[in-house]
Amino acid sequence: MQETILVTGATGTVGREVIKQLSMREVHVRAGVHSIIKGENLKRLPEVGVTEINFKNPASLHAAFTHANRLFIVAPFTEGQVEMEKNLVDEAKKQGVRHIVKLSASGAEAEPGIQLGRWHREVEQYIEASGIPYTFLRPSGFMQNIVNYNADSINEHNKFYLPVGEGKVSYIDVRDIAAVAVEVLTSDEHYHKAYTLTGPEAISHSEIATVLTHTLDRMITFVDVPEEAARETMLSQQMPAWKADAMLELYGLYRAGYGAQVTTAVEEITGNSPHSFSQFAEDYKACFIPA
Ligand SMILES: NC(=O)c1ccc[n+]([C@@H]2O[C@H](COP(=O)([O-])OP(=O)(O)OC[C@H]3O[C@@H](n4cnc5c(N)ncnc54)[C@H](OP(=O)(O)O)[C@@H]3O)[C@@H](O)[C@H]2O)c1
Known part of the structure; x- marks a missing residue:
């Protein structure tokens, strides 16, 4: 049976590109969109279904997660980001998602680090504690x-x-982040890894x-x-x-x-x-x- 991969933030800079590239693989893709109207054009891609999600409303997550095997978490840098992402992890656990890939940021592991990284690290630690196999993608600044x-x-x-x-x-093209996400989301080889991705x-x-x-x-x-x-x-x-x-x-x-800092992770993975x-x-x- 084909796997179903749920991608959140599907109308955003990274999510949109991940959906596009995943739609060319042998998987069912579920695009989690904040508003169905904005997600209209994603429906034209092969194997892509669109579902409405509001991170702030746990009740809205239930239907979106049904039968999803893997989850790609993208959430905006905004107030409440940590709570919103934790809601996604909680629902993933309830529904037996078997792999979470999280879009994080380079330097998330640094201490004391900066605000942007600290929020990502807090969610990473929550995922680690959930017991669900995970992969963290920590990109540098986006060229986009x-x-x-x-x-x-x-x-x-x-x-x-x-x-x-x-x-x-070491700016990175979002198309390369997406290419890494697709490899990681369609394989069991990247569990419990964190990759710093750069151009x-x-x-x-x-x-x-x-x-x-x-x-x-x-x-x-x-x-x-x-x-x-x-x-x-x-x-x-x-x-x-x-x-x-x-x-x-x-x-x-x-x-x-x-x-x-420049890494070779994109080439090694893709x-x-x-x-x-x-x-x-x-x-x-x-x-x-x-x-
Ligand atoms: N930009 C960089 O250089 C950079 C570098 C490293 C890491 N990052 C990380 O990348 C992430 C942002 O990725 P991005 O640029 O692809 O995001 P983005 O373009 O800002 O898109 C955010 C997505 O989340 C959706 N969304 C917002 N609020 C929501 C809610 N309450 N419920 C459901 N969906 C919601 C948005 O939909 P609507 O538009 O319909 O609200 C949109 O699809 C952040 O976590 C940031 O820290 C960014």
């Missing part, structure tokens, strides 16, 4: 962040702004600007901004203060060079080298059309 968070300013002013100085970051190289934001300049054929500039200015901008965009501070903590690590930032820029060029 530049599309999700910086494309507007790049397209309007040909500039992007971050308080990270010349610190290098093939660490790259500074000035170097990112150079790659974009070359790929887009117009001058793109990276502007290093003071922390306080970055905080004011985030607050003006309605980001809650706790989250702005957590992002500044992360950017501080980047500035100090702690985001530069057999393919991870995408370089140049390849990513070429593939996502359509997201950078001047306004």
Whole structure:
């Protein structure tokens, strides 16, 4: 009998790509979506069923988990993230899910670490204590962040702004995280493992600007901004203060060079080298059309 794999956060950056890649395998894929309307286009993929889930409402999880053999947990970085993910683990245990793969973050194991990592580690420890076999995927920053968070300013002013100085970051393409997730979710070989996933190289934001300049054929500039200015901008965009501070903590690590660790896990698990930032820029060029 084919396995059923439930993927949460299925309309998000990572979840959507995991569903797409899983739909090409011999498994049933169940896409857990926050709203059925947003998940409409996932229904067109082969072997994909869509189910509504609200992490905050344990009652909504019951139907979504029925007959699911494996679970891929993706939850947003938001207040209540830990409780929401724990609800998923509790339901997985009740319904006999036999493998949990959790999207975590690089550095989650560091102590004292940063807010973002500490929340992930708390959930990882809860999963470890559940007795369910698990695999933790701990990616570095996503290359797709530049599309999700910086494309507007790049397209309007040909500039992007971050308080990270010349610190290098081993950004990873979400397509590579998904490729690892698919391998791990369709095998029993990765139980009780935690993988730090990175791109093939660490790259500074000035170097990112150079790659974009070359790929887009117009001058793109990276502007290093003071922390306080970055905080004011985030607050003006309605980001809650706790989250702005957590992002500044992360950017501080980047500035100090702690985001530069490169691993070979993607290639070891998938057999393919991870995408370089140049390849990513070429593939996502359509997201950078001047306004
Ligand atoms: N960005 C990075 O560089 C980076 C690096 C390492 C790790 N991470 C980790 O990656 C995770 C985020 O992944 P992502 O970027 O793929 O997420 P995302 O794009 O923000 O998507 C989040 C998904 O969760 C859904 N969702 C939100 N609230 C929900 C709720 N109450 N019930 C059910 N579903 C809900 C959203 O649906 P709606 O949109 O319909 O609400 C969406 O599908 C975070 O845990 C973060 O710490 C991120």
